[in-house]
Every structure is written in C-alpha cells, then in structure tokens.
C-alpha cells in the first residue's frame with residue numbers, strides 16, 4: 001500500500017494541565033487509504049500516547065467516534081482521509097458538548113434528553129401469546145429511523161441547540177418519531193405532550209444541518225416534520 | 237435505586253459487568269423484579285459490541301417454514317461438532333422462542349413477513365430459515381431496545397467504568413474494583429453477586445471482526461484469580477471479513493444468496509460442501525477459502541477471494557443488506573451491486589471462555605464446584621452451548637437467553653444470602669497494575685507489543701494450525717509477557733486516559749492467549765473451529781471432552797477430565813458433513 005505524508009492539527013485539552021484547549025500539529029506517514037481513525041491510532045500508538053478519543057467497533061455502528069474534521073461532523077472510523085483531498089486535516093471534538101479530554105466529550109445531557117421522550121414501547125393492550133402483527137408497510141414507516149446509532153453528530157450540528165441547551169434536539173425527536181410511528185405503540189399522547197413543549201419540537205427551524213451531519217443519511221428533518229403534522233392533527 | 241453512593245465505595249446486591257446483550261438482559265431481569273443492580277461498562281451501553289451483530293437471532297418460530305426446537309437442537313449439536321453440552325443446548329432451544337417474543341413485546345423492530353409476523357432468513361448450519369432479523373442491523377436494534385428498557389426500569393449505569401480486578405476470596409465473590417475512566421480513581425463495588433458479561437476476545441488477532449473493546453478482560457481477571465478457563469482453543473474464523481480490515485460483511489449476504497468465488501470465477505464451495513455450498517458452517521467455508529488462497533487460487537494469487545452479490549440485484553441488496561453495501565462502499569470503495577467484494581477469513585467468535593454451569597454459575601474446576609456469587613453469560617462465558625463451533629445467530633440468542641437466566645439465578649441467590657466481607661486490602665491488585673504501568677522504569681510500548689501479538693496469533697493460530705507453528709507462538713508469548721512487565725505509558729493523567737485502558741487490556745490479551753495456545757497444542761485432533769493439519773481427523777475416542785486450563789507460576793495447567801454432556805440415545809456423535 002502506497003504511503004503518504006500528512007500534516008494535521010488536533011484540538012488538544014487536558015483539564016488537569018491546561019485552562020483551555022489548544023491546537024497541536026502532527027506530521028506522519030500513513031497508508032493512502034487510511035481512515036481518520038487509523039490516523040488517530042497511529043498518533044496515539046506511535047507518537048503521543050496521551051491523545052484520547054473514543055472508538056470501538058470500527059464499522060460505523062457503535063457511534064463512539066463522531067468528531068469534527070475540517071468543519072464537518074463525521075465518524076472517524078468510516079471516513080477516509082482522501083475525502084479531504086489536499087487539505088490539511090483539522091480535527092476537533094464534536095461541538096456543542098463539554099470537552100472531557102482531547103476529542104472526548106461529555107454526552108450525558110444527550111442521553112438524558114433521550115430518556116425524556118420515554119424511549120420504549122408503551123403498551124395499553126394485553127400482550128399476545130406470540131408476536132404483535134405488524135405489516136411490512138407499517139415496519140417500513142420506522143425502518144430508517146431505527147438506523148440511528150446515537151452518535152450525536154446531528155445534535156452537535158444544530159444551531160437551535162447551540163442557542164438553547166435545553167432543546168430536545170434532533171436525535172431525541174427522531175427517537176420520539178420511531179416510537180410514535182411504531183404501529184404497536186400506545187404512548188403517542190404522552191410523548192406528544194413531552195415534545196410539544198417550550199424546549200421541544202418547535203425549536204426545530206428546519207435548518208437541515210442535522211441531516212448533513214448524519215452518518216447514516218437519515219432523513220431526520222422529514223421525520224420531525226411528520227411529527228409536527230401529527231401534533232397539529234392531534235390538537236384540532 | 238438502592239446503590240449506596242458513598243464516593244469510591246458502592247454497595248449493591250448485584251453488579252453486572254458489561255452492557256451488551258447478556259449484561260443488559262440480566263440487568264433488566266433483576267430490575268423488573270425490583271432487585272438492586274448496578275451495570276458497570278467500559279463503553280456506553282449502546283456502544284457495546286452486540287450492536288455490531290448484523291444477520292439475525294435464532295429461534296424456531298416456524299414463521300416461514302417448518303421448524304421445531306428439536307431441529308434447532310440437532311443443528312446446534314451438529315454445528316458444535318458434538319462438543320456442545322446437550323442439556324444446555326436443550327434449555328437454549330426451548331427458551332429461545334420465549335426470548336424472541338419478549339423482545340418483540342419490548343418493541344424490537346423486526347423485519348416482517350407479508351402476513352405481519354417476524355420474518356426469518358436462512359443461516360449457515362441451520363436446516364430451516366430460523367434467523368429472526370431486522371434488515372442487517374439485528375444486534376443494533378436488540379441492543380438499543382434492551383438499553384431503552386433498562387432506562388424504563390431505572391437500571392443504574394456506571395458508564396465508562398472499567399473493571400480492573402475481581403474481589404474473590406475463599407471461593408466466594410465479594411465484588412469488583414473498577415476504574416472510573418472519565419474522572420480517574422478506583423471504585424469498590426461490594427456486592428452479593430457479580431455477572432461477568434464482558435463479551436468476546438477477538439482482539440488477540442490481527443484480522444478480526446471484533447471491536448476494540450473485545451479484549452477479554454474478565455478472562456484475564458479469572459486467570460489472575462487462579463481460576464480456569466474452558467475450551468479456549470476454539471476460535472471461530474468468519475469467512476466473510478472485508479479484506480485487510482477484517483470487519484464483517486454479514487453472513488446474511490450468503491443467507492440471501494451471495495456466491496463466493498475464486499480466481500477462476502468458480503463457486504469453489506461445490507468441492508467442499510456440495511449440498512450446502514456457501515451456506516455450510518463458518519469453519520467449513522473459512523477452511524475452503526484458506527485452502528483456495530494457499531493453493532494460489534485467491535484473486536490474482538492474493539490473500540483474498542470474492543463475495544459476489546451482483547445477481548441479487550440492487551433492490552434486494554439495498555432492502556435486505558444495506559449495511560453490507562455501505563461497508564464495502566465506504567471502506568474499500570467497492571459497490572457490491574456492481575462488483576464482487578474482496579474477502580478473507582477473520583477472527584470472529586470465541587467459543588471458549590469463563591466456565592459456567594447451566595444456571596450460569598462460574599465453575600472452579602471440572603468437577604462442577606462453583607465460586608459462590610459469581611456468574612457469567614454471553615460471549616465471555618463457556619457454558620458450553622456452542623461447543624467447538626458456534627452457529628451464526630445462536631450467539632445473540634445465547635447472550636440474551638442466558639443473560640435472562642443469569643438474572644434469575646442471581647435474583648434467587650441475593651434473596652437468600654448476606655453480604656460477605658471484603659478482602660482486607662481490596663484495592664491492592666488494581667492499584668498494583670496501575671502503578672506498574674504509570675511509574676515503571678521500562679521502555680516498552682503497549683502498541684508494539686500488541687501488534688506483535690496480533691500478527692503472530694493470526695499467522696500461527698489461525699484457520700489452520702500445526703504443532704511447529706504453535707510452539708513458535710508459545711515461545712513468542714513468553715517473550716511478550718516478559719516485555720509486558722516493562723511497559724510504560726505516556727499519559728500519566730487521571731482523566732480519560734486511553735493509554736492506561738489499552739495497556740491494561742493488553743495484559744489480559746497476553747495471559748489468555750497463552751492458555752489459548754496451550755489448549756490448542758494439547759488438543760491433538762481437529763474439531764469444529766480448531767483444525768490441525770497434523771491431526772486432521774476428529775478423534776471422539778480421546779477428545780470428546782472439554783479443556784479446563786489454569787495459569788500457574790510455572791505455565792499453563794490443563795485438565796481434560798470434564799466430560800461433554802451427550803444424550804446418547806438422541807444425539808449421538810456422527811460425522812459432520814454438509
């Protein structure tokens with residue numbers, strides 16, 4: 001595999017040592033088909049072991065390694081460096097979340113908002129002996145929404161959230177959609193009350209940043225719009 | 237939540253280590269029964285490796301074709317190459333059905349048949365379409381649903397805490413010590429029961445489908461406590477690893493009809509498993525691939541063959557196998573609707589692990605004696621449900637079903653047992669590990685040691701094994717273990733110290749790998765995933781038995797007296813042909 005010399009900048013921050021984050025520059029040689037994660041590993045393993053970041057599955061399904069590279073939120077494990085052809089890489093943590101160390105951010109608030117929309121099937125009918133029936137058409141209503149890996153890339157890119165930290169944000173709203181539009185669920189009203197709130201769905205101004213950021217190409221805005229329609233229908 | 241929140245000391249009836257399918261299902265069982273449970277996990281629950289499972293979860297629902305638990309049992313027994321314990325398998329196939337309906341009632345979004353039932357697809361080694369699935373993100377939706385259920389029942393999570401030592405004294409488990417990854421600091425978890433559900437250990441190999449987190453931590457910890465591991469020689473190599481990356485292209489691809497071809501464009505499986513072809517079990521297909529590659533019939537003579545999906549058509553691929561399509565496209569710029577995809581065998585599933593009985597209680601030896609209060613489930617465990625070779629889709633099911641059973645067993649134990657006292661210096665072991673890595677005077681780097689380990693394990697203990705290679709590896713592992721004592725990390729800080737995590741994990745990889753090597757050397761036969769070119773036959777007369785292995789001062793101690801549980805009247809060993 002052909003090698004390539006690259007130069008990059010990483011936003012570093014060790015709260016025990018520094019008051020605020022600073023840029024650090026690295027130069028190294030990597031395979032041409034390296035991913036951003038390969039590059040981080042190379043630095044961490046062979047240049048500076050103190051660089052910290054999250055990663056686990058390497059196959060774009062665990063959602064650990066969302067980062068910002070050259071202004072774009074991406075998953076480090078699935079993004080080849082040649083995507084940023086010719087440009088110097090600038091790697092920083094997901095914006096909008098407090099930094100814990102280097103590229104690791106605090107996502108507690110993100111997960112807490114998920115909890116708020118009651119992310120579980122709410123049933124008011126008795127359980128059948130076997131499965132609930134659900135047609136392929138009914139399944140396809142939620143098929144795309146269940147792809148969400150909770151990486152936070154969308155929520156992190158949302159200007160509405162930057163200006164109001166209490167806004168539920170795209171990932172939670174998508175999760176609300178996933179349950180409200182699940183043919184088996186009986187909890188739509190409870191969830192609608194929740195998202196039809198001051199910090200809820202109406203903070204979404206259809207800016208589309210979330211969709212651009214989503215590594216799973218989920219049509220988040222469309223689902224949020226469907227939720228809006230549902231709320232309006234329910235309130236008449 | 238009844239966890240006592242004194243800083244650095246927590247008392248909670250049950251500690252579950254691991255938040256994959258096994259850990260979460262156990263935690264949910266306890267929480268639903270109003271039992272206090274704390275889940276410790278080194279990655280956020282939804283980041284656990286269970287989420288990477290693609291193809292499906294087995295249960296004989298008979299939704300699309302005739303099927304029965306008996307048939308599922310036969311397939312599993314045969315798939316295990318007769319090393320699976322049949323009492324465990326029997327319980328498993330019966331409980332599997334219940335596990336799936338429970339999942340459905342929790343809200344798991346399964347793909348559906350035209351008449352609205354859970355859809356099922358064929359999978360290697362299963363004689364009926366038995367894999368319940370959700371497109372090709374089955375593990376992902378199961379993991380997320382379980383996590384969400386745990387939120388519903390207010391399970392207490394200790395996210396990004398990593399267990400560094402087990403507190404076992406006089407054959408009684410008393411809790412664990414865990415490192416708080418985010419803030420630094422060791423925490424004592426004092427508990428009546430502990431569940432080890434830390435997942436697989438494919439990270440000992442270079443080419444692997446496993447996540448970084450699959451470092452077999454609890455295996456290292458068990459050995460350190462002078463307890464045995466079981467059947468470590470059995471590592472499954474999956475035939476469809478993405479070339480060079482090792483990441484998995486789901487078997488669902490073959491379930492849906494994909495071909496595997498060599499340099500001549502030949503579907504070579506016809507020479508190895510004429511009846512099942514590409515859908516023969518993984519060990520059979522991986523060996524066929526490796527044989528083709530070794531004989532120069534890899535594509536352009538290289539170390540790979542092709543997975544060809546083109547004839548399935550773009551529509552079916554996008555609908556049923558979107559992740560396969562996405563992975564090939566993103567990682568190696570190959571559009572599988574138009575081109576074949578380069579693949580090679582990849583270390584995938586670990587059949588061996590922490591020995592346990594049918595109630596998931598951890599065993600102290602081959603005679604059935606247990607460690608009181610210690611349990612294990614999921615890929616970290618060896619029950620032995622999968623024997624010498626696991627069938628695809630049986631592992632998610634095994635993790636979930638035995639996770640539930642573990643929850644039940646622990647719930648009963650907790651009710652009738654009091655807290656046992658902690659050892660006098662509970663932090664000693666964990667502290668020792670940290671200080672050696674932070675303050676040691678050596679110069680070794682964990683990264684280079686790990687690379688050497690992985691490269692050599694793939695080379696010498698891969699799909700084909702022989703005595704000479706394994707002896708070479710035995711030497712190598714000793715050297716690496718010695719050098720590990722001199723490992724020093726760059727990061728001396730407390731907060732999110734990835735350097736420390738990785739160095740600690742390497743320690744575990746190095747100990748259990750030694751056991752894996754010794755177990756493989758001793759087993760002079762070929763069975764399931766363990767294939768020796770110098771002993772190519774299965775030898776039921778001498779080797780129809782489990783391996784128990786301890787790490788001692790002087791090396792690995794092996795015991796082969798643990799018998800396989802076989803229902804001789806119903807499922808006697810036969811030749812395994814596909």
Ligand SMILES: Cc1cc2nc3c(=O)[nH]c(=O)nc-3n(C[C@H](O)[C@H](O)[C@H](O)COP(=O)(O)OP(=O)(O)OC[C@H]3O[C@@H](n4cnc5c(N)ncnc54)[C@H](O)[C@@H]3O)c2cc1C
Pocket residue numbers: 253254255256257258259276277278279280281284285286287288289290291292293294374375397398399400433434435436445446447449450453454484584585613614615616628629630631632633635
């Ligand atoms: C790519 C891939 C695809 C697969 N596809 C399928 C499939 O289609 N069907 C199927 O049946 N099986 C499949 N498998 C296998 C299956 O996914 C696993 O066997 C199963 O998910 C294991 O579940 P688990 O709960 O035991 O462990 P995991 O899901 O791996 O979870 C382990 C947990 O332990 C925690 N942990 C580990 N060490 C520590 C520590 N020291 N301290 C604290 N926490 C710790 C981790 O944080 C994690 O939460 C696949 C495997 C892979 C690699």
Ligand code: SF4
Pocket residue numbers: 147148149150151152153154155170171174213214215216217218220
């Ligand atoms: S919607 Fe997309 S970007 Fe947002 S959390 Fe889910 S996967 Fe990530």
